[in-house]
Amino acid sequence: MRPDDVPLLALLRQEMNFSSERQRVIANNVANxxxxxxxAQDLDRAEFERTVSEVMSQRRSANGMRLRTTRDGHMSGTASADTSARTWSTQDxxxxxxxxxxxxxxxxxxxxKANETRMRYESALSLYQKSLGLIRTAIRTPT
Structure with a gap:
């Protein structure tokens, strides 16, 4: 099982990839x-969110499987989305x-903007690391 098979981890990786690319664009602005x-240029966050939404809904319909929710406030599970290789377009x-x-x-x-992007990246990274830690704990054989 790959980490991207877990939907939460796939989304967090995408957020980290988007934040890294945005940080590169901001650094280019500062250099110039x-x-x-x-x-000045920036990445379109709405484009990122739209793309993630589209990929998630395509994967959900392709799999035909969703986690069952027991209460209205619960979020339904979704399949992983792979936009990690995507190059985000910049806009003036x-x-x-x-x-x-x-x-x-x-x-x-x-x-x-750089500070906001750094905080988003660090939050996603922290959640990613903690989630991996939970998965490792869950699969570890009891001693």
């Missing part, structure tokens, strides 16, 4: 903060101001 005419997202030379990167705004 003084480049004349450079427009100028920051709040543009300099005289046409550069639209505001370092403070980029640092806020």
């Amino acid at each position: 903060a003084n480049t004349p005419g450079f427009v 997202t100028p920051d709040s101001e543009t300099t005289i030379n046409g550069n639209s990167v505001v370092l403070e705004e980029q640092m806020v």
